[in-house]
Amino acid sequence: MLAQLFGFKGGVKPQTNKTPSVQQPIGVAPLPPRLFVPLHQSIGGAPNPLVQAGERVRKGQLIGGADGWVSAAVHAPTSGTVLAIEQHVAAHPSGLPTLSVVIEADGLDEWIDRRLIDHRSLAPERVREILRDAGVVGLGGAAFPSHAKLTPARAVPVEHLVINGAECEPFMTCDDMLMRERAEEIVRGIAIFRDLLAARQVLIGIEDNKPEAIAAMQEAVRRLAEDYAVVGVPTRYPAGGAKQLIRVLTGKEVPASKRSTELGVQCFNVATVYTAYRALAHGEPVVSRIVTLTGNVRQPRNWDVRLGTPMCDVVALGAPMADTSCYLMGGPMMGFEIPDLAIPVVKATNCIIAGSPKLFPPNPPEMPCIRCGACAEACPHELQPFELYWFSRARNFGKTQEYHIFDCIECGCCSYVCPSHIPLVQYFRFAKSEIWSREREKNAADAAKARFELRNAREEREQAEKAERLAKAAAARTTERKVPSAGPVAPDGQPAVADFVAVSPTSDAEAIKKAAIAAAMERARAQRELAQPRNTEQLNAEQRRQIAAVEARRAAARAAPAVEPDIPSAVPASPPRVGE
Amino acid sequence: MGFTTPPYLLADVSVRRVMLQVLLGLLPGIAAYVWLIGPSIVMQLLIATLAALFGEALMLWLRGKPLMLFLTDGSVIVTAWLIALAFPPLAPWWLVVLGTLFAVVVAKHLYGGLGQNPFNPAMVAFAVCIVSFPALMSQWPALGLQLTWVGQFEIIAGLAPRIDVMTGATPLDAIKTALKLGEGTVDVPTLLATQEVFGNFAGRGWEWVSAGYLLGGLWLWQRKIVSWHAPLAFIGGLSLLAAMLWAWNPLQFASPLFHLFSGGSMLGAFFIVTDPVSGCTTVKGKLIFGFSAGVIAYTIRVFGGYPDGVAFAVLLLNLCVPLIDMYTQPPIFGMKNEK
Numbered sequence: 001m002l003a004q005l006f007g008f009k010g011g012v013k014p015q016t017n018k019t020p021s022v023q024q025p026i027g028v029a030p031l032p033p034r035l036f037v038p039l040h041q042s043i044g045g046a047p048n049p050l051v052q053a054g055e056r057v058r059k060g061q062l063i064g065g066a067d068g069w070v071s072a073a074v075h076a077p078t079s080g081t082v083l084a085i086e087q088h089v090a091a092h093p094s095g096l097p098t099l100s101v102v103i104e105a106d107g108l109d110e111w112i113d114r115r116l117i118d119h120r121s122l123a124p125e126r127v128r129e130i131l132r133d134a135g136v137v138g139l140g141g142a143a144f145p146s147h148a149k150l151t152p153a154r155a156v157p158v159e160h161l162v163i164n165g166a167e168c169e170p171f172m173t174c175d176d177m178l179m180r181e182r183a184e185e186i187v188r189g190i191a192i193f194r195d196l197l198a199a200r201q202v203l204i205g206i207e208d209n210k211p212e213a214i215a216a217m218q219e220a221v222r223r224l225a226e227d228y229a230v231v232g233v234p235t236r237y238p239a240g241g242a243k244q245l246i247r248v249l250t251g252k253e254v255p256a257s258k259r260s261t262e263l264g265v266q267c268f269n270v271a272t273v274y275t276a277y278r279a280l281a282h283g284e285p286v287v288s289r290i291v292t293l294t295g296n297v298r299q300p301r302n303w304d305v306r307l308g309t310p311m312c313d314v315v316a317l318g319a320p321m322a323d324t325s326c327y328l329m330g331g332p333m334m335g336f337e338i339p340d341l342a343i344p345v346v347k348a349t350n351c352i353i354a355g356s357p358k359l360f361p362p363n364p365p366e367m368p369c370i371r372c373g374a375c376a377e378a379c380p381h382e383l384q385p386f387e388l389y390w391f392s393r394a395r396n397f398g399k400t401q402e403y404h405i406f407d408c409i410e411c412g413c414c415s416y417v418c419p420s421h422i423p424l425v426q427y428f429r430f431a432k433s434e435i436w437s438r439e440r441e442k443n444a445a446d447a448a449k450a451r452f453e454l455r456n457a458r459e460e461r462e463q464a465e466k467a468e469r470l471a472k473a474a475a476a477r478t479t480e481r482k483v484p485s486a487g488p489v490a491p492d493g494q495p496a497v498a499d500f501v502a503v504s505p506t507s508d509a510e511a512i513k514k515a516a517i518a519a520a521m522e523r524a525r526a527q528r529e530l531a532q533p534r535n536t537e538q539l540n541a542e543q544r545r546q547i548a549a550v551e552a553r554r555a556a557a558r559a560a561p562a563v564e565p566d567i568p569s570a571v572p573a574s575p576p577r578v579g580e
Numbered sequence: 581m582g583f584t585t586p587p588y589l590l591a592d593v594s595v596r597r598v599m600l601q602v603l604l605g606l607l608p609g610i611a612a613y614v615w616l617i618g619p620s621i622v623m624q625l626l627i628a629t630l631a632a633l634f635g636e637a638l639m640l641w642l643r644g645k646p647l648m649l650f651l652t653d654g655s656v657i658v659t660a661w662l663i664a665l666a667f668p669p670l671a672p673w674w675l676v677v678l679g680t681l682f683a684v685v686v687a688k689h690l691y692g693g694l695g696q697n698p699f700n701p702a703m704v705a706f707a708v709c710i711v712s713f714p715a716l717m718s719q720w721p722a723l724g725l726q727l728t729w730v731g732q733f734e735i736i737a738g739l740a741p742r743i744d745v746m747t748g749a750t751p752l753d754a755i756k757t758a759l760k761l762g763e764g765t766v767d768v769p770t771l772l773a774t775q776e777v778f779g780n781f782a783g784r785g786w787e788w789v790s791a792g793y794l795l796g797g798l799w800l801w802q803r804k805i806v807s808w809h810a811p812l813a814f815i816g817g818l819s820l821l822a823a824m825l826w827a828w829n830p831l832q833f834a835s836p837l838f839h840l841f842s843g844g845s846m847l848g849a850f851f852i853v854t855d856p857v858s859g860c861t862t863v864k865g866k867l868i869f870g871f872s873a874g875v876i877a878y879t880i881r882v883f884g885g886y887p888d889g890v891a892f893a894v895l896l897l898n899l900c901v902p903l904i905d906m907y908t909q910p911p912i913f914g915m916k917n918e919k
Contacts, residue, residue: 009913014589170589243913255914332588360588365649367595368695372856373807374593381913384861387905404912412587419593420695426585 006251008244010380011236012413014170014333016209021173021294026181026302029291029317031105035077035308036088036344037063038100042137043144043542044070044549049101055082060112060285063101066132070549072145073135076103077287077306079110091329091346095339103308114283119192124150127196127280134279135286135347140164140175140240140269141330143348144542146276149268150196152261159264160250161199163190163273165206165213166233166240169331172351174290175270177302179206179213183220186270189277190228197266201229203249204270207239208232237333238411242267244380256407256540271350291345293318295328295353305345311352312341320354328353332360333412367420375414375424381407385414385424392431397438400431406540408432450526457519464512595694598805599654605800606661606851609792616785617669618721620732624664624676627736631677632660635684643689655694659683662702665847666891667709668720673736675716679705699898700858706891718887720750751783752843753887755834767831772838782841790846797850806854809866814849815840817874825882833882843881844890848873852890858898864908865901873897 040046047064051057057076064074080103087097119127128147138144152158163186167175179186194202204221206214211232218230233239233248243254246265254260260267271290278284287307294300297318305314315327328335329349338352375385383404391399405428414424613621636656640647663680683701691697710717719742721727727735734740749757754777758766772778779787800806822836839845844852853859853870860869873893880889 012591014591247913253914253916255912258914326584328588332586334586335588336586337584355588363585363590364594365646367649367653368693370595370598370655370695370857371859371861372598373861376861382910383912384909386861403909404915407912407914416587416589417591417593419595419598421590421594423585425587 005231005233006248007234008239008247008380009382010378010413011238011244012378012416013236014416016235017171017294018173018176018209021171021292021300021302022176022180022212024299024301026177026290026304027317029303029305029309029314031078031107031109031306032309032313033105034083034310035080035103035105035306036100036310036342037074037077037103037308038088038090038098038344038346039064039074040098041074041135041143041307041347042072043142043546044068044072044148045553046099047071047074049085049099051076051082051085051101053082053084056080056106057082057103058110058112060114060283060287062133062285066145068549068553069132070145070148070545071132072137072147073133073285074101074307075135075285075287076101077308078103078105079108080105089340089343091338091343091349093336093339095343100308100344111284116283117280119195119280124196127192131276131279133285134275136272136276136279137286137347138269139271139275139289139347139350140242141334141348141350142542143346146268146272148545149261149266150193152197152266153259153264156262156264158197158199158261158266159201160246160252160266161190161194161197161202162242162246162249162265162267163202163204163228163270164240164242164245164267165204165210165217165270166245167210168207168235168237168240169333169335169351170237171294171353172292172331173294174292174302174350176210176213177292178271178274178290179210180216182274183213183216184224185277186274187217187220187224187226187228188281189273189275191226192276192280193266193268193273197261199266202226204228204230205233205239205245205249206230207235209235238380238409238413241380241409241411243409256404259541286347289345289347289349291349292351293354294351296321296324296356296359297354305349307346308344310341311338311343311345311349314345314352315341315354318354321356323356323358324354325357326355326360328355328360333416334410363423364421366422369420369422372419374417374419378413378417380411380413381409383408385428388431389422389424389427392427395434397431397435400428401435405431405435406543409540453522454519454526457515457522460515461512461519464515468509468512595653595655599658601800601803601805602658602851603654603661605796605805606665606793608795608799609665609789609847610661612789612792613665613669616788618727618732619729620669620721620727620736621664623733623736624667624669624671625661627673627676628660628664628680629657631680632656632663632684635681636689639685639689639693643693645693650694653694656684656688659688659701659705662847662851663705666702666706666844668717670719670721670732670735670742671716672738672742674738675709675713679709682708695857697857698901700852700855700894703852703891703894703898707895710886710891718749718753720753749777750843750887751777751786752881754778756882756887759832768834769831772834781835782838787841790841793846793850797846800850800854806850807863807866809863810853810859810870811849813867813870814853814874814877815845815870817871818845818878819874821875821878839878839881843888845877848877848890848894852894853897858894858901860901860904860908862905862908862910864910865904868904868908869897869901872900 039049045067047067050065051063057063058079059076061076062073063076066073083102083104085101088100089095090098128150131147132145136146138146165175165179190202204217214230214232221228221230231249238244246260246267247253250265252263252265254263275286288304290302291305292302293314297320299318303317327338329338330351369386369389371386379385387403388400388405408428410425412425418424636651637647640650660680663683667676683705687699687701687704688697735742755771758771777784781787797811801808818839819836822839825833826835853873860866876893876896877889880886880892
């Protein structure tokens, strides 16, 4: 055990409601007749479909290839026939459709040929690729591709590898049950991540309201003779936030502007570690996950659900009660209301909660902020939410950034404690999305402006060159006229030309030079502007990576159709920074 | 069901509950007031409450805001009670009504209502009335004045004449006036020992009212309705200046204990400088606000022309709140070592 825990400021203690769903072991959800597997299930690039309608696929077969480094592959969750690759409602509060592979299960559940790999026998780069192609992403809910987090920073060795089994969201027990039942595989999986990061110490943090999970993990660590520390951390939401858990276990605070590896620490969820182990040691890509089904249901329980299973099929397993009025995906603090039960289970679906008006009463009316500061006291990132609220309301987005809006992790503690019942998180999301969209507009406008200015400069230059040519021609003609009797070659003709050039076309020559200088300066300025960090430095690491990936793709797309020769210099391709 | 937003769980808190607890916190002080000074304060509380509810309802209606939601949030009753407790207990009814309406209509609603007022409404009421009606605002019931409920009611309602004999000065005023008139021939210890208006450690009776406010304030602190920063800093600022001058010349300056339990010190410390709307929000800001208010309150009550300085001190600091808050923003998670 560790001698000292560090704690974090803020946080709240809502009712945990975890007991009902841990009464039974993890069940295996029955195979649905049809699965709808969205291609884009992780942060980063959307995988490209690799199968066609009518094709037969086997369980674990790659159906979507990772697009770029920050992206993760998607696989067929069972064997069957691809019916279509079409738009299907996505696991998102908007309920908008996303490109999905529809598979009709054949009931055989026939695996692909699985290759077992010992990660120690391969180069780290190769292991990362395998993890990417096995679709291993953060299963805590963020779905960030794990391989992209498995590179240590160049200058800083990884001191601590934090394994997150805190599971602080109320109602949710999927990690708890996974640790209770499959502790050994988790502990074996940790070795993969530890080796890839060359981490010195492994700390497994579990909220102390899960004594069974702590005991199971300790037992597994002991049995496998590893030196990992299994640490019970005080139960306080959001202790399971990566940054909070890192703070509690190591005392390090990772700001939004830095990646945790820069501080010599990295954090992975227990379920992620488990899937990484299955991917390498069993050759099984991520085709299912543990989902907690709880809330207003008669049979709350954790289920091993194939990705792509429509939520209505999962929900039916719990026998929801008659007064069920809504379903949440994720926990009650950070989850969202499922707009349509046709939505499939995806890698980020850690929990489905049936809600009733009794369980989640409608929000009381929003009152004005009385600046009581309860939100500031509850904020685990020590922000001043009420100030951010005033600025967001006033659309004073510059001020929101000054007050660190991008350090907000949207944990919901502020809204939870607000006596005025202000949906603070919504205001912050609104402000963030406004800032992002303005950034995009500004960047587009800047690029257009740079293009316009460069074109002007080029036209000026061309005109000047033309003037020069004309002047030279005129000068030549004058010389010819001056010495008509001296024949084609005039010995004193040169000075005359020089004179001529010295008299009238000097201004032209100067103009040319000036235009050239102006154009060069303009190019340099445009480059400088593009190279400068834009107004998004408050973004967190994941958002930065996302943006970098988007920029890279955009640059590639622009470079491909061979636009004006000036453009490439104005729009340098910023390579995704993740792979470094 | 429409579009809903996380979190789906909310703590069992509300503005109404916060305000209700503030009112409960005032009860020990009010009880001492009724017991030792006289039951007229109950009438004043009632008058102020009714006036405040009327003013609030009127302004909500004019502004097109939901009436019941805001009338029942309790904030206006807190304002009303603070006004009643700050005014002289035998002040005529119309003075209390005037002050309350000014607080609610001008200081609160003209600035945008709940949560928007830059100045503490109760202190605005006090300041406006003491400037406009200095004589009425300085008439406090003389010690030993025995009046029936009906008698007190008649004075407040203006049915009985306001005889000068009925009214005296506050202990703070008494000490200041005596020192001024005495021109060095009287000293504080003698005054305290001889004059009937003084009790064990401050004004007779009033010292226990102040103790009641302290008790209620500590309860609010224990309930986490107020943080310790502003009250403690206020008490610290007031005591520090008082202690320095008292140590320098104990014949001319009363002790810090006297000042803490006189006038509006305790009411101010726990119920006025802790007002979240018009006060500072950062920890450092609360300390600066409280300390400065304490120092200014002492300065005004001892060297200024008014019997007490809490109201003016708080209003002055209300002005500085945006500036103080701006310069005292605490470092956030992960950025504590960066400058």
